[in-house]
Amino acid sequence: MKKILTCLLICVSVTTLFAACSSGSKSDVIRIGINYELSGDNATYGQGSVEGIEMAIDEINAAGGINGKLIEPIKYDNKSDAAEASTLANKLVTQDKVLAILGPATTGAFTSQIPVANKNKIPIATGSATGDNLTFDTDGSVHPYVFRICFNDSFQGKVMANFAFENLSAKKAVIIMDSSSDYGKGLSQNFVETFTAAGGTIVAEEAYVAGDTDFNAIITKIKGMDFDVIYLPGYYNEAGLIIKQARTQGIDKPILGADGFDSDVLVDLAGKDALNNVYFTNHYSTIDEDPAVLKFIADFEAKYGKKPNAFNALGYDLAKFVADAIGRAESLTGEAIKDALEATENFIGVTGTLSVDENHNPVKSIFVIELKDGEQHSSVKVNP
Amino acid sequence: MEQFLQQVINGISLGSIYALIALGYTMVYGIIKLINFAHGDVYMIGAYVGYFCMTSFKLGFFPSLLISMLVCAILGVTIEKIAYKPLRNATRIAVLITAIGVSLFIEYGTMFFVKPDPRSYPPLTGLMTRSFRIGNIVFSAQQILIISITVVLMVLLQFIVKKTRIGKAMRAVSLDRDAAQLMGISVDKTISFTFLIGSALAGAAGILVGIYYNSINPLMGMMPGLKAFVAAVFGGIGIIPGAMIGGYFIGLVEVMVAGYGNSMFRDAVVFAILIIILIVKPSGLLGKETREKV
Numbered sequence: 061m062k063k064i065l066t067c068l069l070i071c072v073s074v075t076t077l078f079a080a081c082s083s084g085s086k087s088d089v090i091r092i093g094i095n096y097e098l099s100g101d102n103a104t105y106g107q108g109s110v111e112g113i114e115m116a117i118d119e120i121n122a123a124g125g126i127n128g129k130l131i132e133p134i135k136y137d138n139k140s141d142a143a144e145a146s147t148l149a150n151k152l153v154t155q156d157k158v159l160a161i162l163g164p165a166t167t168g169a170f171t172s173q174i175p176v177a178n179k180n181k182i183p184i185a186t187g188s189a190t191g192d193n194l195t196f197d198t199d200g201s202v203h204p205y206v207f208r209i210c211f212n213d214s215f216q217g218k219v220m221a222n223f224a225f226e227n228l229s230a231k232k233a234v235i236i237m238d239s240s241s242d243y244g245k246g247l248s249q250n251f252v253e254t255f256t257a258a259g260g261t262i263v264a265e266e267a268y269v270a271g272d273t274d275f276n277a278i279i280t281k282i283k284g285m286d287f288d289v290i291y292l293p294g295y296y297n298e299a300g301l302i303i304k305q306a307r308t309q310g311i312d313k314p315i316l317g318a319d320g321f322d323s324d325v326l327v328d329l330a331g332k333d334a335l336n337n338v339y340f341t342n343h344y345s346t347i348d349e350d351p352a353v354l355k356f357i358a359d360f361e362a363k364y365g366k367k368p369n370a371f372n373a374l375g376y377d378l379a380k381f382v383a384d385a386i387g388r389a390e391s392l393t394g395e396a397i398k399d400a401l402e403a404t405e406n407f408i409g410v411t412g413t414l415s416v417d418e419n420h421n422p423v424k425s426i427f428v429i430e431l432k433d434g435e436q437h438s439s440v441k442v443n444p
Numbered sequence: 445m446e447q448f449l450q451q452v453i454n455g456i457s458l459g460s461i462y463a464l465i466a467l468g469y470t471m472v473y474g475i476i477k478l479i480n481f482a483h484g485d486v487y488m489i490g491a492y493v494g495y496f497c498m499t500s501f502k503l504g505f506f507p508s509l510l511i512s513m514l515v516c517a518i519l520g521v522t523i524e525k526i527a528y529k530p531l532r533n534a535t536r537i538a539v540l541i542t543a544i545g546v547s548l549f550i551e552y553g554t555m556f557f558v559k560p561d562p563r564s565y566p567p568l569t570g571l572m573t574r575s576f577r578i579g580n581i582v583f584s585a586q587q588i589l590i591i592s593i594t595v596v597l598m599v600l601l602q603f604i605v606k607k608t609r610i611g612k613a614m615r616a617v618s619l620d621r622d623a624a625q626l627m628g629i630s631v632d633k634t635i636s637f638t639f640l641i642g643s644a645l646a647g648a649a650g651i652l653v654g655i656y657y658n659s660i661n662p663l664m665g666m667m668p669g670l671k672a673f674v675a676a677v678f679g680g681i682g683i684i685p686g687a688m689i690g691g692y693f694i695g696l697v698e699v700m701v702a703g704y705g706n707s708m709f710r711d712a713v714v715f716a717i718l719i720i721i722l723i724v725k726p727s728g729l730l731g732k733e734t735r736e737k738v
Contacts, residue, residue, distance in 0.1 A: 266707050280450045
């Protein structure tokens, strides 16, 4: 019995030795982890981002890679689950030995892998987690290895409040928010602050939780009130149903939202007829006239046969943004890449030109998009 | 007042769904004293069968409704034959735990095949997209459809239970299984039939929810299943009219809490009702006090 155990022990230690050798010797490729919501509640955000990322990596590899080294993406599905995202981040760092991790797309899942990044000194970057405090620790210091290329919620909330007050001349607003997510709470808080400071009033604040399907009671309640706009900070699953039920009950006032509206599922759930007089803040618009954006849209359509949404564009920019920093880094270590990411200035992407500020947030512009019959009809660009 | 009436319509539509599911709970409990926790998942399967009928086979609403009722009926009988029949003489707790196992099996099995992402029902056409107004009160065609189909199914159920031979057998088995068997009633057949009817009703509720809310997912059966269970307990578990009343009551309470109170408390209030009922009148609204025979 003892002999067998010793044998086993030797076998195990030899294999681990070999495994360690093989993963260390492969330095001709640059491994990047992709940790996204490929299934589950936020699947369309994750899938969209990954489509953009894969397109960018293909382009970079076709052009000879980063300083002659090809990128090898390692992709995992975190099932829209924060705990799973953290487990996968650990696996990517310790087992797959990646140099950086892209994703997840949503604030909650992204936040869960921050401790892994800081501990292992591997930079993580997201294209779409907009939570305000994402890059800060609880004591107010900046997480050294955490980056993002999208604006935060307070900026979205503020821009939409100003837009409602000035462009739509709204004085009274109703809020229907997703109280189960930091996203919904953060956006509505910032909208309320800016809107009331400008002189508007909030008539009512209603709340729901992710997964609800029946909103008729809330809608009937606000139908009897006097208001100009509805602010609906939430994700597409519930937002689509709320818009549908509101329009069915005859509420035709403008409905305002944020980047969570940017999904084809919103159109499926609400129906094209309901999506009129709907505005939302977004990272990018498909009706932009910029030649770089037009080229991206054409290339994307050629590759995937559909128009890119904001998550596709953000994923694309994110991969290019991290690749750009790896190219500039002094060595291929997490620390050097982090320094290069911090030094990014005027990086030109399809979602706008961005520089990284001292809080690891980007300085970039925002779009307010109007939907007509479910299609993007017009967009207004707002600079920070 | 208009707002109140509108909320009543919202509540009755929601309550119809709960009532249809609660009927299955209550019938099964009445006949074999089992709380069939897999029942909410039969309702979810009904929604998915309707979805595939309408998208993959391009069938209309009524053929899809019949097919999903049929598929759910078969599923219900299969569950009973495979999972519960072998445990007919086991302890009640063993069967209850089996029911929870079946529930999880269906939920995650379905998730494996159809993926966990929510799906949206195909857009409705013609008359079904209309809404009707009386003053400021809006009825959508789907709400009218839900309420009327529920009423038709309930009348049909009452007819089956009260006027047919198999209905008589169901009542007999629920009253005293051994005596019924001595009178020449096939107990197994009657139990299967009860599962068949209850599951068909859940299937109907599933497809109605699909066209009403437009969004379905593999875990959609959990919450409505639990609320329908509360409805069944409220009306008196095992009593068919009690489940109907309970369903409408829970639907109305939920809507009124969201409409006039705080929308965050509506689920809490529903389960508070369960606790209060169990403390104050455990036999339910229509239940009679029965002494446990020793």
